[in-house]
Amino acid sequence: MADGDIIEEQELGWRAMARRYMPVVLVILLIGSLGALLYNASNATRDHQRALAEQQRSFEIIALARAFDAKTARAEITLARYVISLDPDTGRLFQDQWRTAGSQLKSLAYASRSSDWQRGNVRALQAAYAQRGKTLSEIGLRTTYDQKMGALAQFHKAGQSQDIKRMTALIDLVIQAENARLRERSLAVTLAGDRTEFVGKTSRMLGLVLLVCVLFALWLANAAYTERRNARRMADVEGERADRLESAVATRTAELSDAYLQLKQESAEREAAEENLRQMHKMDAVGQLTGGIAHDFNNMLAVVVGGLELAKRKLRLKPEEAGRHLDNAMEGANRAAALTRRLLAFARSEPLLPSAVDPDSLLRGMADLVDRTIGDQIIVQFGHQAKGWHVFVDQHQMENAILNLCVNARDAMEGRGRLAIETGQAELAANEIGECAPGEYVTLSVTDNGCGMTPEVVARVFEPFFTTKPVGKGTGLGLSQIFGFVRQSEGEIRIDSTVSKGTSVHIYLPRKIVTEEEKAGEIHQPGAVHTLHPPTRILVVEDDPRVLNQTMSALAELGHLPIACDHPTKAAKLLANNLDIGLIMSDVLMPDMTGPEMIRDLPAQHRHLPVLFVTGYTGDATESADFEGHEVLRKPYTLMALGQALSQALSGSNRAGTAAAAE
Template sequence: MLYQELPRIESSPLDGWSRWLVPAAIFVGALTAAALLVFVGQPLFAGAVVLGGLAAGGFVYLRPPPDINLSEPLVVGPDFSLVGAALGLSREPTALTTGEGSLLIVNSSYRDRFGGSQPPLELGADEQAKQGLELAKSMAWRDGAGCVAGIGTHAGVSPVEVERVGGHRELLLWRFPDPSPIDPLTRAVRQIEGLAGERLASAAVMAAIVDAKGRLLAANSLFLERAVGRPIGESNIRFAELVDIGEDQRMRLVADGEGAAPLRAVHLPASADGHGGEGTFLLFDAADAPAAAQGSNLQALLDFLPIGLALVDRDGRFLTMNEAFRRAAGVSASTTPVYPGDLVVKEDKAAVADAVRRNARGPAMSGDLAVRLARQTAEPVALTIAGLRGLGDAAVLLLLKDNSEEAKLKRQVAQATKMQVVGQLAGGVAHDFNNILTAIIGHCDLMLMRHTPGDSDYDDIQQIKSNSNRAAGLTRQLLAFSRQQTLRPQVLQLPDVVSEVSHLLKRLLGETVELVVKHGRALGPVRADPGQLEQVIVNLAVNARDAMQLKGGGVLTIQTYSVKADQVAELGSDILPVADYSALSVTDTGCGIPPNVLGKIFEPFFTTKEIGKGTGLGLSTVYGIVKQSGGFIFADSRVDEGTRFVIYLPVHREEAGAAKPRKTEKGKPNELWGSGTVLLVEDEPMVRSVAERALTRHGYQVITADNGEDALEILDKGEPIDLLISDVVMPGMDGPAMVREARKSRPNLKVLFMSGYAEEQLRKSIDIENVNFLPKPFSVTDLAEAARNTLGAK
């Protein structure tokens, strides 16, 4: 728990107004007492008033000194008491940290599980677990939320969920939920107390749920009526007090008396491994009932249980299996296999048959086998085999857990990890490539200043610059995929963006594709970069056109509509948070996407087009732009029917008093000339050279430095510097560290940062007041305009 202690400042008990309160109270009390004595004639009341005045004065005089001197200004930091109280309501271990992972506050469940208040990033038991925690933190800081399954800690394996919270989205909320999402015992209690218990009671089956300590948790009405005689409520009833096991090892109800007939009892364990006493006890009253009726009762119960159960006879053949077992094994009622070995692949048949034979004919025991099902050969599953005795023809119990959701989560984590690594690689390549393109485009601009249209070299230089700009577009795609591009978000309406780009789409789609645009009502505004959003629509439309041309044409439908929070809640999506969204759907009637390809479409460099007809960056760019804009994108497709992409962008709520962005006009070439001294700090020689020449040609006196240390030495000499232009990422001292040090002696120094990385990615490091940012690659005109705007800014 985080506490904030204020300094205790002593003060005199009679300081200020309080020193006049004592005589005033005594004087008023005396006057009141005299009046009561004269006019009412009650000396008892008069004495009480006098004692009350003395007590009030004494309280003021003897009151403890205040903790805070009211004459001093009071400065109090963030108060986490309310947050701590809220976290205390959660049963899951929960912690609140800063963006870097420094611990702010934890709840009691967190301390109980992990034995203290260690920061979440320090809970990893090994290097792999620590990398998983770092991955969850990075995903949350970038996307707003992140999760990783199977993190190994000293308190056991647990999943972790991280969410970016706070008024300025600067904090992280960590949750370590129960690693087992489904509690079979709790589910069994709910079923026995509900319709399942009543159906069992109508079939003359008594059912009781017992925990690991032997306490009765729940029972159906028949068991309560015969064995307990009252509702369970909060009473601590032990199952052993209600039943009695005689010398014949048969179970009887204590309430039925000593001469009661024995009952047929079945214990169904709650755990998948079959160990422990907790679980469901079934008591069959009719020992002489027909075998078919007993089997019907047993099957009715098995179908209500959440665990996959099957019974096998002594010859190794299936007797029965419940619905949960069928779902996990992937079989239907019409295709029930004969032997357990029929469920698994050829390599595992012998091991399963041998285990069933040993448990059926030998001593009763249990064990687990890792097998691969014939319907799902990729992921192994755990098959528990336990011997049974005293249950008629049933000799072996099989338990099978459906771990498809767990396998799906593992694949999602692996996919997220892969996308994270590829994104980091793409961002690094784009950064280095942007430095090269900056030099090429800058030198082209300098050469064009010495040539005029019609010169022999003019067209060649223009061609080089055009190809360089195309390469710059490719790096922007890489940065868009890795969510590291520089966005210029604005508050806008989706129908306006679609209208702006619809005329371009009509030319791109051709005559064989019909464009249909539909707009919904009451769409909320969104905050996004309009240029990047147009690129998203164009990329999706071009892909749809190519898919429909394989069928000779079709219809492309672009629709915008509003999605309210209650509608999102009804969807039940684990990915889409409950909030208000403005949605954009792009639907085509093309050839569709096969299911084995649909999960890979957003991966970079993945394409189904012919060699030379696709880079594989179109949909990955769309994915990166949508995620960086705070949105979500989903794809649904059916072969030969078409594909539908849906983009959800959160509705933007304008904060009260928020300042509107100031519009800047593009400067004309003759308005970009300036004067003054510029200190240029750049570690790449080719970029430093072209920037120096560009600034010199626009009237500036330029001093260069190739690192932050040299720049500080120049500033320490007292040189008059009007503008500092610096790269952000440099070896040794980086740009932000250098600026913070320089501002100590020159607080009004104007600063322009430039970098091949995105401004959003560097926002945390360049969070300095009164600085501008110029993304690479830039032209000579872009640099001159940025320098002019920075010098003119107040």
């Protein structure tokens, strides 16, 4: 066989093999192509569904955020209505709306649980919501306890606080972040649709080219077309839903705008009515105070007048008995002064003067006073369990609080029964008792076996002017004054009472850690000897002639040399004519100018003189810049108190003069 024949036979064999295996290769290529197309179609469908789900979640989060914003705004509007109207149903509606907003916030947190970029925003929004809830709950609580003016003021302050601005900013931040994410997800939906369309076109082309797979290609094309049609239908549905959400948001925004305008109008009306409300409250307070205060003052004046009259009769024949009557009159005057201080403390016109106090020692010192106050028919038991723990309080106010509780217990027992006054120690967790911070507390408990109180009365006992006693037998200031004292001392008070069984009042005051030096000062303080000064010429500025004469006599009794000045405008001339004056003693409230104004207007050569201000109504005088560097003595005062105040004023002046000379 020739070489040419061999080559030709080989070519024919290659051609036969090609014809034999070409269909197999084509089928393999077709199957591979179809497999690749099916795999791409599955991925495109999955990506498209995932993108649609993410897009739907973004719409849901935006809707929840706007619904939460609307609900919180509606709740604050309802709270404003409650503060103004005092309608309990409105208060409950506010609580329901605020809790609904909290549920919506939880739904928002759950919807965004898988969104790392939203988790921090939602947590911050939850914290801001909780903080805002505390503020609004305190306003609602004040309103519930009929502290309308305080609630109005606090609501106005809350409306200008940063809490609501922070909540609004966080909601906007959530929505902005979700809108940015929504744009990315919309792009993903578009890309997934394009991929699906590409797969469909490729399938149709393969079906046309390969007749063997015409039916299969047609089925694949139909499936791809159906899928694309469903995707478009879903996109249309989501678009319609987005339109509905946008319409709902626009409607809610309009409602919020109307509510904001209504709130502004109500605020304007409230401001216009505040002046009338204040006047009405003043008149109401005066009406409620008249009976009890007149009764208490008349009793005290009866003691003073009767004691002085009896002392006058017994002065010559029985001087010892006259001295006893004078002591009774002095005690009545002191009780009248104490009642005045109670009223000033209740009105926040007299500031607290706190110091480290041992409650056990305080109770021991008050034992005789308590016995005289409540009578012999009541058995008093004292329990001293503070065991050296101190409290940082105004000692006079604490004594007054204990005495008030004993008087209330006496009235509840109708003058006969058992009274227990006990101190103790307690370790409290945060908010275990009221709003007490965690730490160590000294407890004071006053327990009686009297008539007790109903829950309705217990709920109102701290309201100013509320009393269950007959007209003229009580002012309704006792427990409210105790409540103010305890709160000013950063403590808490709790009442447990059962009708026909008795009442227990528990006071919790923060423990004061006392150093050894402070304990030594406390021990020697009662017997401290004030620095004695030589006779000093004192200018006395007082517009009331009776008070002026009494002050002149008191100063002369203490060995000083007083000069009378019956009007503040005469002070400068008297100082110029008497250059040996060493101290100015001035009343605070006088005609034409006050004592501090008179001191400021003095010539420069008299500015170094020490000043002692005397007043019966100090308000927050000790915190005023007008009294800085000067002593203040409250009326009425004893000779001992006057001597101590003069000693302190003169001692301070020596230090001031030294400093001035050094300069």
